[in-house]
Amino acid sequence: MTSATHRSAEEIGRTATGPRELPPLGEQRAAADLAHTDTVLGNGLRVLAVRKPNVPMVELRMAIPFAGDDPAHPATAEVLAETIATGTRRRDRVAIDTELALIGGDLGTAVDPEHLSVSASSLASGLPTLLDVLADVLTEASYVDNEVRRESDRIVERLAVARTQPRVIAREALQRHRYGDHPYTREVPKPEDVAQVTPEAVRALHASAVLPRGSVLVLVGDLDPDAVIGDLERALSAWASEKAARELPALPVLRGGELLLVPRAGAVQSQLRLSAQSLPRTDPRYPALQLANLAFGGYFSSRLVENIREDKGYTYSAHSGFEFTGQNATVQVEADTANEVTAAALLETRYELGRLGLVPPTDADVESVRQYAIGSLLIGASSQAGLASQLLGLAAVGLGVEWLNGHPGRVAAVTTEEVAQAALDFFAPSRFTGVVVGDAETLAPQLTALGGVTVESTGS
Structure with a gap:
């Protein structure tokens, strides 16, 4: 017989004698210390x-x-x-x-x-x-x-x-x-x-x-x-040309602004997509921003997931993560919700974005996401296929094995204060724009009342 009592992620992480302690983060080895x-x-x-x-x-x-x-x-x-x-x-x-x-x-x-x-x-x-x-x-x-x-x-x-x-x-x-x-x-x-x-x-x-x-x-x-x-x-000697393969033109810098409600008549669910300008992996602040993103919505124990999935049940899946395009980088926030809770989910998402900067992650929070970040990197590089895919993404922007080798150390060196500053600088709600896709007749009254949302004209 299953219990009807809902347990939060914090409760799951506790024992009868107190919170489960994370083991200390050991000395970091290279992600790909290979010839x-x-x-x-x-x-x-x-x-x-x-x-x-x-x-x-x-x-x-x-x-x-x-x-x-x-x-x-x-x-x-x-x-x-x-x-x-x-x-x-x-x-x-x-x-x-x-x-x-x-x-x-x-x-x-x-x-x-x-x-x-x-x-x-x-x-x-x-x-x-x-x-x-x-x-x-x-x-x-x-x-x-x-x-x-x-x-x-x-x-x-x-x-x-x-x-x-x-x-x-x-x-x-x-x-x-x-x-x-x-x-x-x-x-x-x-x-x-x-x-x-x-x-x-x-x-x-x-x-x-x-x-x-x-x-x-x-x-x-x-x-x-x-x-x-x-x-x-x-x-590959016969594969040759004096011309170079054609690069994608640089993307414009993404500015914050109103969300656009994109009508999808009759839809019973809505897709919430927010996006803001971020930092490329070559930026010295990227490791701190990576940890700030994990704390916000980048893994299952994040604040966003705890709020709109575990606590309120607004969505089955909420997530935030980076998108790298050439030398450009953005951070995306995604959630799919039922129509009746879409406005509430947006409100809570904005709240968590603001709270990340104003009530930043604690030392324990940072240590948790640090272990997740380093562990995920090492697991991804443990197989030939995973390492090859990681390196291709890096090589496409001029990086290589040296960057991958050094990244666990960079993540290990990030301080709680640096994560807090990254959260304040890059996760402010005003920096985000995006879309809500769903039934405009149902969603528009609540979303426009919430503010910061305009409705796409059906004639556009």
Whole structure:
């Protein structure tokens, strides 16, 4: 029989003799104290190779800057990402899949407004084959007509469903509200645009945009970091261009302001999305801001979760976290709520934002989030795949293993006072803007009465 009595996170953390004490934070070891090579190939591709031989595998991650101004670019890029590995001059789809299967490997691609990304893996003994397949895809992708048409049809169906999902609608609304018509906002192509993409357009985009100069490749696994550079030089020698891959234009600085209520008639739930300008990982204050974010809403025992999920039951999931785009950084706050408590959830969220600066985390709070931050980083770097993904995100902004190695120490050195200052400087409610997506007829009276919310015109 379960108890009907609700226990708060604080009560769960107590014993009959008092609060559960956190064990002391031990001496911090490096997140990735591994042999590595960080260099640029002759074709302009930056390569970060790391030896991590805990299993006889290799993980490969690549990011190619892939921005475009053409309104048709997102749709064409989506088709390219889905068809780039469906055939080359030397291999058809079956041959590619068969060769990868024989080395215990796979290869996948994805695209967003900033990058075309490649994710692959194989047995360490199969790395030469993996690199040969990768080079073939990068230089000889054929985009045969029937493959492009088939994948385009599948993308149209998938996007038609995706664009009805509340989270996708909320994300698109937030992007428009934050950045207007900046190319970064074009994350989900329109199905009708994808339906118009031709094989010729995909081939032309590949020739002009799938370029090594300015791109990043990360290899992590059972490998020799120095020797693999020569293997890459040979494998990718035909992938060359004097042009550089196209970077996304810089995002404007995000200013605080009113929230926009975006109508979604008949919706029984609302999506609350707040956003404010933050700090890049290279800023000396970033470790303190990272801990302030965790205390606010970055993990389950945070203030926001305790308030609007555990205490009041307004939402099943509330969260805050960072979004890094080039050298830009923002912090996002997210919660989905039932209509009848949306205004109350917004009120409590604003309250917790203000309270973080005015009643900052205590020494015990900071120690708790410090352990969470360092532990999460070390766990993420413990696997080959996790380390490769972490390093790709860092390498895309010019960082590498040295930054990852040093970050636990930087987090360990943060003081409670520095966290308090970061909370006051970056989590003030006035710094945030954002959207509420939901049924305007139901939500508008309470939200506009609460203040700081305007209703989007249905004619806009």
